[in-house]
Amino acid sequence: MDALTSILPFKQYLPHKLSYDKQETFLKLFILTFAGILAFATRLFSVLRYESVIHEFDPYFNYRTTKFLTDEGFYSFHNWFDDRAWYPLGRIIGGTIYPGLMVTSAAIYHTLRWFHITIDIRNVCVFLAPLFSSFTVIVTYLLTKELKNASAGLVAACLISIVPGYISRSVAGSYDNEGIAIFCMLLTYYLWIKAIKTGSIMWSASCALAYFYMVSSWGGYVFLINLMPLHVLALMVTGHFSHRVYVAYSTVYILGTILSMQIPFVGFQPVQSSEHMLAFGTFGLCQIYSFVEYVKSKLTEAQFNALFSFALMTVGFGLGIAGLVLWASGKIAPWTGRFYALLDPSYAKNHIPIIASVSEHQPTAWSSFFFDFELLVFMFPVGIYYCFKELTDANIFIIMYGMTAIYFAGVMVRLMLVLAPVMCILSGIGISSILTTYMRNLDVNQLKKTTSSTASSQSSSRSRRGDDSSTYPRKNEIAFGVVCLMSFFLITYVFHCTWVTSEAYSSPSIVLSARTGTGSKYIFDDFREAYWWLRYNTDEDAKVMSWWDYGYQITAMANRTILVDNNTWNNTHISRVGQAMSSTEDKAYEIMRELDVDYVLVIFGGLIGYSSDDINKFLWMVRIGGSTEKGAHIKEKDYFTPQGEFRVDKDGSPILLNCLMYKLSYYRFGETYTEQDKPPGYDRTRSVEIGNKNFELEKLEEAYTTEHWLVRIYKVKKEENRGQS
């Protein structure tokens, strides 16, 4: 910090009457405030470009539940049984969600109401993630300050305010759990470090509360409850374990576990499932360790050794038996698929198609690390190096966090989000350390002048360092070069981040846009068009079948009952829909009758070249459809050509060309000209002329197709009146 204040060019504009301490505080406040505002502002691209609209899929569900919570109150929300989704199973919303996000929004909404600031709940939802990003900036500063010092904290705060890896999940309108969860996570870490450092129950209890907030807002809390015990274990191994750690961990674990069990969705998992066993085991180990230390201090070495080996054997044997019994009786829940996927990236792909089908559960491509972090990728190891240089309790924590997060981010794209803060923190430490080191050498003459005018303590340190730096020639030039290079990197970082934010992460997938030939923007608003059509033209209790991706949007925007949605809790039900989509029309009709389907909705991008449409997702429907007993007749290879290709032109597999999804997507598409010099029925997404052009639908009829054919809605016909099929 002192280095920064002394060198920054606008130093002379600071109020001169203030003492140096005050100047420093002022500067810190100034930088932090600006970083916070920047974090908020840079996330507003989508609102400025489109409108205050909710993005993606999950946020629509969150928005709908938040609305319910503000309208009906907490107890109705808690007991909410949703009969519009998962027809006819229904879904207990209150018991299957993390309510933190909704409660936070509702609290903000009611607080503002109380001050007579009337604001639409939708706007609260849209701007919640940017707001919490600003808070994250502050917490990052506090955390890094605890780890290193205030200047590193400021650098980390500035870095995190614009890091794309975090922005991708927290732009305005991206109203998702992750938006607030990162804030909660960092807050918990900050308080955890505080607790470890002070050993105070007060900080530990605060940490447990922050942990509770984290549990209530995101399923990723499992990462925290494994990282903290891992930290404690590492401290034990490295001999850093102390009474402070003991107090901190025992308090956090007990309070945190009891609090986390208050969330209905979590329930008894903290004491049953294997994901939480590390925390539990470490808690036990802490007690034993402390007890052993206590006994050791009271006994002679020989006595102690005899006692120790005896106790170890009996306890080990007893634990082994108990563990076996619990495992056999199913009390220790088997590891869930998502967690397996973390440890073994190929697990989900081989075993659970529904997990593998989600693009954000795929392993991360190397390039996306650079895309999301740019400079941080290189500065991260530097930060780790500086942490290793002075290995404190807190630094061990951030190293563990960094190593685990980078592993998990490599396994699953989605967890880039967890990596982003630690990348910023460690890079902040790295950048700040480099700058501090070289800035001192920058201009010895000027430095000397400064030294003479500052307090005596500072001057003494400066002069000593001046001696150190005279060990190599041209230190001033080298320092200048390093600082320039660093500034250059930081500037490119800013440009890169802004570009990525504006180009990649600020488009709400509900509204698509493209450039026309003249360069102006062209908006495709087909999704909302279709949902509003459903809302105004179908029976209130109409059941809509679509692939699960669109479930949340349909319930939220069209207010119609749907069969499956993005809360993929029932594999068989989704599989049933997959079977319907991948069967012939007759077979599908039976399934649709069984599930009382009135309308079928498909997304089709062939006309405008929208690539994430249902045909491109179709193989997942086949896989998921075939993954249960009832769909055993659906085999993935039937949908490929003999050469193993997935193609929709006339070489495509006849089973594919006659299944329901194909027919619904391409109904009457064969009569349509899409591109010049191409035959009718030319699919622009897959760049082929479709194979099966002239067919009629027998059991369904086209009800609505949007302007760009992006969404097509079909009505399921009633059974033939005179029984003639």
Place this chain on the structure above:
Amino acid sequence: MARLSIICIGLILFVTVWSSSLNIEGSSKRVLVLLDNLAIRETHSFYFKQLRDREFDLTYKSSDDSNLQLVKYGEYIYDHIILFAPGTKEFGGRLDAEILTQFVDAGGNVLVAGSHIIGDAIREFAGECGIEFADDKNAVIDHLNYDVNDNGQHTLIIASPDNLLASELITGEAKKVGLPFLFRGIGMSSDSENSLLLDVLTGSSSSYTANPDEKTLTEYPTTVGKRTLLVSVLQARNNARVGFVGSLDFFSNDFFQSPIQSNDGKKSAKSGNEELAIALTDWVFKQRGVLRARNIRHYLKQDKTTPSFYTIKNDLVFNVQFDEFVHGKWMPFNGTDVQLEFVRIDPFVRTTMKNNGGQLEAQFRVPDTYGIYKFIIDYNRIGYTHLFSATQVSVHPLRHTEYERFITSAYPYYISSFSMMVGAFLLSFIVLYHRDEMPKTKVE
């Protein structure tokens, strides 16, 4: 809450009688009679008189009348059609097979009579209903059961009441009386996959359909044995009824009155034709076998209120009033085999409803599985209109306040946790305020 209750009320769907534009109940009796020639009016006068006695409003038209129309100002002007015009190749005016099909789909009832010649329009209409008439000039031949008045081709056959469908609603007393039927006309075959068709009267096992003029059978007969349909009916999903009779003469005065003497000498003074023809017409024109459901109510057994949703393990009562159309009036239905299902994909509850003077009632406990259920009554019996009613309700899990507050089996845990708390408190109290005497002395 308000929204939910609206949903509940809105969900009461009747797919019974009134899903069509034609609201046919017993009181609608406008009949269009289409004839090949108006002479049929005289040769079949007994039949028509019976209909007029039953207060049917008959309008006779020649089938090639150029002013034929079923729809006027967007509304159907007839409720039923009698097609006694087998020979008509093409109808006059605005009438063809497609319009007839639409008429049926809108809920209208049609009675069709054939003869050895069948016009294309009727053939096509029959095809739409899953009935296929044999080729022109074919006739049902039975060399073992024919009337003595037969011309030698054995086409004036005697159909035994044994081959009649056992449903009093459709065939009236004809089966009970046991008089044989005189039949001279064409045979039909039905689409075996169409579950809506009923074979009312079939030929005997020795009958077949072929061209009687050809001395030897050159090809396999169109229909053989009991597969030869003489009379068949279709009840569409919208409960419109269509009757097909292979013989126009079946309804004639001659056949109604003529005594029967079969080739093997059995005699009876009168044929059963009149009985069957009238009963069949009554049925086709919805004077019989029509059911309706009304006043569907479901409520909690406990306090007789209808909540906007049910909770698992509620005891509930389901009520519905069933009426049957008998002799021109809606009377309470007295069947005791009506079942109620509580369905969520599969039926979780299936129970026979108690009939209390047309008021059907079922009581059951909601299953211990939440979800969106439907009360389904699917009453589908031969001769009755298909009565289907589905009422959607949602079944919620328990509210957070509805669980047991204290569980008996958990008392050891309650005790242990409270004793633990007391112990921890006492221990910390002692640790904090207990003063050891010994170290003091040591220090001093």
